[in-house]
Amino acid sequence: MRRNTRARLRRASFRTLLYVAVALIAAWVLAPYAWLIISSISTKIDLLTVPLKWFPQRPTLVNFQSLFSEGESALSQGMTFFSRSILNSLVVTFASMGICMAFGVCTAYAVARLTFPGRRFYLLLLMGSYMMPPIAIVIPGYVILKALGLLDSRVGLMLVNVTFILPLVVWIMRGFFLSIPLELEEAARIDGSSRFGALVRIILPLSLPGLVSAAVFCFIASWNEYLYAFLYTSMRSRTLPVLIGEFTTKVGTDYLKMAAAGVVASAPPVLLALIFQRFLIRGLTEGAVKG
Amino acid sequence: MATYEGMTPGTSSGGAAVRGRPFNPLTIDEPRRLGLTLVLPSIIIVFGFLIFPFVYSLILSLMNYDLARPQDTRFTGLQNYIRLTQDRYFLNAVVQTCIFSFASVALEIILGVLIALVMNQHFKGRGILRAVIIIPWALPSIVNASMWSWILNANYGALNALLTQLGILHQYKPWIAEPGWAMLMLILANVWKETPFTVILVLAALQGIPETLREAAVVDGAGAPRRFFALTLPMIAQIIMICALLQLVWSLLHTFELVYVVTRGGPYNSTDLIPMRIYWQTFKALRFGYGAAMAYLSAIALLIPSVFYIRSAYKATVE
Numbered sequence: 001m002r003r004n005t006r007a008r009l010r011r012a013s014f015r016t017l018l019y020v021a022v023a024l025i026a027a028w029v030l031a032p033y034a035w036l037i038i039s040s041i042s043t044k045i046d047l048l049t050v051p052l053k054w055f056p057q058r059p060t061l062v063n064f065q066s067l068f069s070e071g072e073s074a075l076s077q078g079m080t081f082f083s084r085s086i087l088n089s090l091v092v093t094f095a096s097m098g099i100c101m102a103f104g105v106c107t108a109y110a111v112a113r114l115t116f117p118g119r120r121f122y123l124l125l126l127m128g129s130y131m132m133p134p135i136a137i138v139i140p141g142y143v144i145l146k147a148l149g150l151l152d153s154r155v156g157l158m159l160v161n162v163t164f165i166l167p168l169v170v171w172i173m174r175g176f177f178l179s180i181p182l183e184l185e186e187a188a189r190i191d192g193s194s195r196f197g198a199l200v201r202i203i204l205p206l207s208l209p210g211l212v213s214a215a216v217f218c219f220i221a222s223w224n225e226y227l228y229a230f231l232y233t234s235m236r237s238r239t240l241p242v243l244i245g246e247f248t249t250k251v252g253t254d255y256l257k258m259a260a261a262g263v264v265a266s267a268p269p270v271l272l273a274l275i276f277q278r279f280l281i282r283g284l285t286e287g288a289v290k291g
Numbered sequence: 292m293a294t295y296e297g298m299t300p301g302t303s304s305g306g307a308a309v310r311g312r313p314f315n316p317l318t319i320d321e322p323r324r325l326g327l328t329l330v331l332p333s334i335i336i337v338f339g340f341l342i343f344p345f346v347y348s349l350i351l352s353l354m355n356y357d358l359a360r361p362q363d364t365r366f367t368g369l370q371n372y373i374r375l376t377q378d379r380y381f382l383n384a385v386v387q388t389c390i391f392s393f394a395s396v397a398l399e400i401i402l403g404v405l406i407a408l409v410m411n412q413h414f415k416g417r418g419i420l421r422a423v424i425i426i427p428w429a430l431p432s433i434v435n436a437s438m439w440s441w442i443l444n445a446n447y448g449a450l451n452a453l454l455t456q457l458g459i460l461h462q463y464k465p466w467i468a469e470p471g472w473a474m475l476m477l478i479l480a481n482v483w484k485e486t487p488f489t490v491i492l493v494l495a496a497l498q499g500i501p502e503t504l505r506e507a508a509v510v511d512g513a514g515a516p517r518r519f520f521a522l523t524l525p526m527i528a529q530i531i532m533i534c535a536l537l538q539l540v541w542s543l544l545h546t547f548e549l550v551y552v553v554t555r556g557g558p559y560n561s562t563d564l565i566p567m568r569i570y571w572q573t574f575k576a577l578r579f580g581y582g583a584a585m586a587y588l589s590a591i592a593l594l595i596p597s598v599f600y601i602r603s604a605y606k607a608t609v610e
Binding site for chain 1: 324325329330332336337340341344347348410416420421425427428431434436437439440449487491544555565570582589590594597600
């Protein structure tokens with residue numbers, strides 16, 4: 001009897017500890033981002049009062065409105081700097097994503113299923129290029145883009161993004177292709193399908209989770225990219241991350257605008273990550289890739 | 292692979308013609324040719340935009356290539372590298388980068404494993420917590436940097452407000468104006484963003500451990516600590532190793548925007564990490580050759596942990 005109560009007590013204290021730990025984790029993960037969101041719907045007065053109130057008295061969307069209505073020049077072609085940077089980000093992201101997916105899927109299939117000279121070497125090369133720090137490429141990349149006249153252009157930025165995202169797609173898709181039983185493909189081939197036909201009709205539909213996972217990775221990696229965009233673009237084709245960097249680093253730091261722009265910029269990757277979480281986790285564990 | 296090759300008809304592009312189909316390069320069934328065709332575009336991209344710049348970078352690093360004085364451009368051999376060994380700003384950056392990276396990775400792994408262990412338990416709201424844990428990972432790094440710069444603001448920052456309202460601090464502290472604190476806060480911001488990656492991978496590994504093993508250990512009378520060190524830890528050791536190496540490689544030479552936005556390398560160069568130093572020398576002082584040497588040396592030094600990672604990842608997935 002006494003043993004029983006003791007065991008129950010132990011279990012109860014374990015539950016309490018567990019929920020304390022869970023609460024701490026939730027606070028740690030959510031608080032900083034929540035503060036960014038709260039800041040974005042506050043006014044200067046709300047945020048500059050000491051002691052600080054943790055929620056604005058009258059939440060407002062004025063910071064978002066000002067992003068879409070202020071700051072224009074000939075270089076932003078009739079749009080505000082903010083709208084222009086969103087457009088640039090979208091164009092660069094979707095173009096990089098499309099190219100990476102098309103080339104990446106083909107390459108992944110080849111290295112997963114076909115034998116050709118230099119296959120192992122090429123696989124290692126791709127992995128190696130994935131580990132290549134961008135800072136090592138940034139300087140020659142600048143000189144090359146300058147020589148090609150592609151500085152401050154979306155095309156130049158897209159080329160650079162494709163370079164560092166492509167290995168990621170190959171790595172994820174290769175894992176998915178390898179997990180599809182060879183017999184399925186063989187059956188299709190015996191039924192008269194060509195290898196490419198089998199790829200399109202059998203393999204791709206079966207690896208749909210992989211395709212989704214790779215596409216979301218592409219989107220997030222390209223959308224979030226800062227260093228290259230920061231160094232290779234300026235007024236004309238700078239992306240959203242570059243503009244956000246300018247709110248906090250140029251003269252006259254504007255934390256309200258930064259917060260609002262930060263919420264806008266983080267919404268697509270955060271929502272995509274939440275929606276496609278299962279796929280992303282599978283992709284992450286499949287190749288232990290770094291986003 | 293071998294059985295598959297056996298199935299493939301020797302002259303299958305001819306086979307397609309026999310079946311009376313019009314010739315289509317996409318249906319060429321010869322695996323070698325198809326393989327090469329499929330990888331060709333990405334080979335061109337990897338060589339053109341990765342290997343070529345990497346080699347070009349080596350050439351740049353052996354030159355005196357100063358955009359401010361283009362007339363002095365000439366080949367100078369190892370001079371840039373010799374200068375590097377005497378550049379106390381660069382040596383300082385190496386030390387600060389190591390402190391930043393090793394501290395970050397240690398915290399990310401310890402915290403990541405602890406969080407994963409908690410999240411592997413049964414509790415209400417587990418699904419929600421598992422969902423939101425991915426938010427820091429998905430956040431653009433520039434938003435993370437700007438967000439922390441705002442939280443750490445000396446006069447109006449949320450951290451100062453929180454700590455004074457909790458009674459821990461008596462007066463607002465200029466976190467990023469003091470060398471030790473500045474580095475600590477950069478590490479904090481980095482750990483916040485990077486830990487979920489470890490959590491997700493470790494959690495997946497934990498879920499791969501069969502429940503029966505744990506039950507058997509309980510029946511055998513093993514306590515929780517014993518179960519962790521004798522059963523759980525060995526089973527997640529490999530993924531922890533991969534995580535640690537990836538995080539290390541990542542934080543050593545990828546951490547630019549955090550420094551650039553939050554501290555700009557200050558105060559007194561105490562948070563001047565290598566990417567910031569390279570940026571400064573190359574794009575502010577316009578010494579492209581010298582900057583390239585710095586970048587090249589750092590990249591080569593980074594290849595050591597990378598090779599370890601590639602080998603362990605290669606073993607894990609290929610063999």
